[in-house]
Amino acid sequence: MNDAELVSRVALTTGLSPSEAARVIEDVLAWYSEPVEHYVRRRHTTLQTTGHRNAEIYARIAAELRDRVVAAPELTERQVRRIVYG
Template sequence: MLERPASHDDLVDHLVRSTPLQRGEAVRVVLDVLAYFDETVEDFVRRRHRELRSAGLANAEIYDRIAAELPHRAVAPPELSLRQLRRMIYG
């Protein structure tokens, strides 16, 4: 079974009570959500670039889409220029 911090037990308990999830499934959901929100801006930009490239989008459209998505992250980063986005992806 996956380890989880004790501080998330009441969230896991809430999910078990309020959804059809079993305890182990609820633990995995909580850990997945926490990992999602722990993603750095750079990791998010790289991941979205890979996903959108594999969907067949061109870089110009990808940069616009990523720039539009960033302000809606849980902790929105400062606005990034297209150059900054490219540097995150390609170094």
């Protein structure tokens, strides 16, 4: 974990050692860096195996995505420029 200030803050507020805090942060960042497409496929498979039907699954995943931090798609410089200038 390269963000020493974040590691220090997490270690201080949780009682973890700096190395433990860094591992926790890396794990959380890895969890939330999952691309949207992978998240949707993974959740669909998980919900299907627990007996949910597709209509319910689609609505549930859409609702989950509204509250979930997900990895941003990779953008080219041109795409970034178009976002800025329209």
